[in-house]
Amino acid sequence: MTQYQKPLPEPSSLTQPFWDGVKQHKLLVQKCSSCSKLRHTPKPLCPHCLSQEFTWAPLSGQGQLYSYTVMHRSPAPSFDGDLPYVVALVELKEGIRMISNLVHCPLDKVRVGMPVKVVYEDVTKEASIFKFAPA
Numbered sequence: 663m664t665q666y667q668k669p670l671p672e673p674s675s676l677t678q679p680f681w682d683g684v685k686q687h688k689l690l691v692q693k694c695s696s697c698s699k700l701r702h703t704p705k706p707l708c709p710h711c712l713s714q715e716f717t718w719a720p721l722s723g724q725g726q727l728y729s730y731t732v733m734h735r736s737p738a739p740s741f742d743g744d745l746p747y748v749v750a751l752v753e754l755k756e757g758i759r760m761i762s763n764l765v766h767c768p769l770d771k772v773r774v775g776m777p778v779k780v781v782y783e784d785v786t787k788e789a790s791i792f793k794f795a796p797a
């Protein structure tokens with residue numbers, strides 16, 4: 663196994679539970695203990711009711727491609743081998759939107775609205791990342 667060269671997650675105290683979930687192949691988001699609304703990215707208080715109380719709730723990992731762009735220029739040499747690749751905005755079934763790569767899909771098959779599911783890559787012994795693939 664060659665050494666992973668791309669940026670790795672750098673969790674803060676606020677985002678550590680999210681990345682711990684990814685390591686366990688789960689997508690966890692904050693669920694407000696007061697109004698029950700889900701939120702992502704992690705925030706110290708609920709944007710709907712301002713409560714500071716929350717739990718972590720697992721998402722289905724299923725959703726649809728909300729929007730995307732195709733990268734033709736690499737942001738760093740470690741991405742050169744991936745070009746061209748898709749950066750996707752995915753709307754999960756629970757209404758949460760997340761950005762990552764769409765993988766395992768030829769560029770001419772990428773369509774807004776296509777069903778997608780989360781996939782995980784254990785990129786180092788310590789870190790995993792999430793991406794999306796056609797469902």
Ligand SMILES: [Zn+2]
Nearest residue numbers: 694697708711
């Ligand atoms: Zn709330």
